Amino acid sequence: MLRIGDFSRLSRVSVKALRYYDEIGLLKPVEVDRFTGYRYYSADQLPRLNRIVVLKNLGLSLEEVAQLLNNDLPVSHIIQLLHVKQAEVQQRLQDEERRLVQVEEWLKRIGKEGIMPAYDVVIKKVNAQTVASVRDVIPAYNDIGKLFNELYPYLGKHKAQLGGPPIAIYHDMEYRERDVDVEVAVPIAGSLAATDRIKVYELPAVEHLACLIHQGAYETLNESYQALMSWVEANGYQMTGPDREVYLKSYDQTNDPASFVTELQQPVAKK
């Protein structure tokens, strides 16, 4: 009979952990003194404890370890659990790899620029949402306001319930100075009648959207676009669809273009 300290030394498992395993019923001492509460273990219990340690290192929770050890499950079930664990480990492995790339990217950026980077790119997912939209080829970017001026009065007239900030979608696959194919859309709740010019439909969900918040006037948007594109490049993504601008803070909330807030969104996929 071994006292907990001796058993701990033999097994290299801490006393605290042993008491915890006792508490959750994973490994009970062969004997507990009814008067003093002292736990007494036997060397015979070392194999079980070793197995606990090994399974834990495999990434199983103690609850899963207990399942594997207590019932004698069918082997198929065990294999299944291990396959699940394998997938989890692979997932975490990928996560860590991505993390490593990104830490290195930061180190590179900060080393080059000598200051904290000025922008951050986040990968998001957006759900499908019903929108009312107008799409047209306009002479220049600045004419985008006209499309909104077409859309908003219509929404007001039909008392549509707005469901979020307005969005612009640039359908050209490359950059254009003029004759820009652009769609402006506003999320709406409920239903709304469409017209020739104004479509109402469900904007599909996008799984991976590289997003960057642009602060300031629209004249400096191109810098932010460049930053976004180079991030996409550097992080091993490729662009998979038309990019969007979400007007989070614009003329409707402030008159100072310097305080505008716009989110640039670029659908991407891992290369």
Place this chain on the structure above:
Amino acid sequence: MLRIGDFSRLSRVSVKALRYYDEIGLLKPVEVDRFTGYRYYSADQLPRLNRIVVLKNLGLSLEEVAQLLNNDLPVSHIIQLLHVKQAEVQQRLQDEERRLVQVEEWLKRIGKEGIMPAYDVVIKKVNAQTVASVRDVIPAYNDIGKLFNELYPYLGKHKAQLGGPPIAIYHDMEYRERDVDVEVAVPIAGSLAATDRIKVYELPAVEHLACLIHQGAYETLNESYQALMSWVEANGYQMTGPDREVYLKSYDQTNDPASFVTELQQPVAKK
């Protein structure tokens, strides 16, 4: 001004998380209604929130994120922190890789044998310990008892305090049927006079010891040895020193050889 739900939708950060960030002072709403407690955010806060998300994804704790964002630390400090994080990520990456190998090993074993594996190998570290030992070349394994019979009476006579179970160290680098160079040792606490035959010295620590618990009579030890060696092979280790047997439960505690418990220990290093 955005209510927390709107801000949550725009940022894709949960309301719970936003409230938590508020609580720990990481991102406070621009305004909190003094009567209702409602939090009001501004779109201007999205860049900061994005940065929080990005740094969190890099593996920083929220406390570290707060440090980076609140003080304007010297850039060198930031770089240093990132290097630390880089090392951590690499460590976790390695851990996961090892884990993956081991999960696959288990799947292979369980697939081949059709049942739960019968043994487990654990990597341990042992500290240095003072031992009293006798080393000799004995005709056969069975004669090992004679060495103990030489050692134990001496320890008893000098009232030595025993510090753990007895150990045998096999100094031959390869397996031998006869003329085995073996050392038997017993950890002791305090000091003890040595003799010609009985040495007292500090058995050095070993960083990586592949350990397997053998249950049963010593006649079947060789099977366990084979299991241990093939595990070492399969997991990319190599043997780096003489192996040991630790007699956790033996004649001194039971008369039934079938209930003996012995730990086989093989010093190893990663290949």
Place this chain on the structure above:
DNA sequence: ATATAGTCTCCCGTAATGGGAGAGTCAAGA
């Protein structure tokens, strides 16, 4: 008898939220 080392239970803390209760608030429709 005493000193020392070991053990017991109980309670708190971790990191970053998620879940839920119960109460109050906001905006829109009838």
Place this chain on the structure above:
DNA sequence: TCTTGACTCTCCCATTACGGGAGACTATAT
């Protein structure tokens, strides 16, 4: 104006696998 439903608030508990520490008791050696 009232109601309804969607939001929001605070507070409390739970998660994982223990580690730290307090205060009390126990075992063993001198």
